[in-house]
Amino acid sequence: MLRKQYVDVEERHTVIQVGPDANDVQVRIEPVVMTWVHDDESVSQFVIEKVLDISRIASPAGGIGDRYTVKILGHERYLWRERRTEAWFVEARNHQ
């Protein structure tokens, strides 16, 4: 079973003009640094090296949001940003 592991993510917000009018703007949200708090309260931080793709795809662990394909330590990873809570999560295996 996959479960959601919520993580702390520092976001970068970029305003992009998408139309002829100066008010036609969209905000592009990108993750910069991800902080993972382990069960024993130790902390790991990962720098997001690159955002490869952003698309609206459901996570098998549930929830509606955008799936970010990112590069962390040279590996491709998925990061989700939930639409309603605006919280970030990764998929984690359930150890039970």
Add this chain to the structure above:
Amino acid sequence: MLAANQEAKRYGIKTGDAVWQATQKCRNLNVVPPHYEWYMDHSEAAREICSGCSPCVESFGLDENWLDLTGCVQDIEGGRKVADKIRARIQRELGVTVSVGVSFTKIFAKLGSDMKKPDATTIITQNNFKERVWPLPASDLLYVGRATAEKLRRRGIMSIGQLAQSEPDNLVRIVGSKWGNYLWSFANGYERLGISEAGAVHPIKSVGNSQTTPKDLVDEEDIKITTIALAESVAERLRDHNLKCSAVQVNIRYSDLSGYQRQAQLPFPSCTADRIYSKAYELILRHWAGYPIRSLGVRALNLLCDEYPQLSILPEQQRDLRQLQIEEALDRLRDRYGHFVVQRGVMLTDPLLSALDAKADHIIHPVAFYQSEGMNIA
């Protein structure tokens, strides 16, 4: 049981079953708690996807939508392509499957969406509806509920085909003039109901709340508490929309699920919980037969816009205006610090009944039942 998936349905588990009934039908049943806010998120996101395919989208309940594809596609094959696209997108973006019916009438489209589940597109055309739809039981047709199906069955009308081939006059005698003609045209595919535009705002005709209470209401005090909670939320919602009402309606349902409605005029338009409550309470007490009440509803009717209120010299109306100022102050407090920051004294007499924040949970709130169990034990 609020809902059962396809696997559970195979064991005969139905919406409305008690948990013990369901576990008897399936020993290893996995019961998961409801997440109403997830359900709302999904239905909103699904509606957005539908709105991308047609300007005319009409919601039917929370998780169904009708799309008018007139002018969007050439023929029924085009309809199938749109349906498949919607299914694929919802599966990919929301992670759930949906079933779609494509047809030349709203009623058959809905019927088609129910014919094959899960994750399927069903096409009903003018050429094949007699073979596909007519053999189905009449109760599969939208608006043929249990009572209507039973009335039809007693006259020997079992299938949609038999319904279609009945004399309309005959159906009028069975189910009344409006529905007799409607059902006959539904079954024949003659119905041409329009689909309301996406984003069109319907003018509000009434504002109401009802609550199935965590325990049956047995005395006047119980009724009072619940009526106050409902009246407060109705009044707050009226004020949110700058409306006043000139009539109040109450709905009463007893523990045997029989019920009735009564309504009465207010002496002058008002949007204070005080006015709505006293009229509703008066109505309920006048018509209450003394049996335990399972669910209560309060509704504000005959609404009028309150942007330019008529000033009055009548002392009663001036009192109402002062009351309004008090309640508006309460609204601001509750907006800031939550619903339960200010309460009426009577609410403290029964923490179980007054735990209802009717405005916030005015839709469905199954959790209240779990809470009530916990509190009884405590």
